[in-house]
Amino acid sequence: MKKLVVITGASSGFGKELAKQFSEDGYPLLLVARRIELLEELNLPNTICKKVDVTNKDEFENAIRFAEETYGKTDLIINNAGVMLLGNIENQGANEWQQMLDVNVMGVMNGMQIVMDDMKESKCGTIINISSIAGVKPFGNHAAYCASKYAVVGLSEVVRGELSPYNVRVMRVCPGAVDTDLITHTTDEDIKKGYHEWKESTGVGSISVSDVAKTIKFAYELPQGVNLREIQIADTRQDA
Secondary structure (H helix, E strand, O other): OOOOOEEOOOOHHHHHHHHHHHHHHHOOOEEEEHHHHHHHHHHHEEEEEOOOOOHHHHHHHHHHHHHHHHHOEEEEEOOOOOOOOEEOOOOOOOOHHHHHHHHHHHHHHHHOOOOOHHHHHOOOOOEEEEEEEEHHHOOOOOOHHHHHHHHHHHHHHHHHHHHHOOOEEEEEEEEEOOOOOOHHHHHOOOHHHHHHHHHHHHOOOOOOHHHHHHHHHHHHHHHOOOOOOEEEEEEOOOOO
């Protein structure tokens, strides 16, 4: 049997598609999300589903250790769980800033810390952190979201350097605009309307969650000695 793959935020979007594609190729999976019923609906073989808040490190670690008892040590963790609450920093509530920092940054740090010691010991393993094109470029009404995703880029690069002597890979993936339910998290209706109008006016929308998932899976399945440190993937018509 292939080695264990852990995917966070697997109830929708990139995480859900990643789960399907890895399962089709025979990987045992641990899928974690807050909405466990959506994980269980996938009904994938050799898959453990756990209701987990990635900001709760103990809860997160318990789920991983439980899966490892069945499938062996984690070879790949995809830290995909995230929220996108777009807003103007002049009037956006601090509770929304905190939520993004907690999930988008602390959740990723928790996931990395849980698996890195075992990966260092085995001198093998891959950590893939999902950032965003908003982690490398600024966008209006994205201040706090950009802050969280720039943080993922920075911490991924630091940890990559720290783990490289142990032959452990750290990759960061920065998708552009893709049709997922992320925009539904935003509470400002004017911003959501503007986002959809931008997509319609530019024609951006041909890239799919499947395209992104295929790219991530390709990067992981390269030889362990090959590390695609950063992948920016976006619709060809997206100019930023």
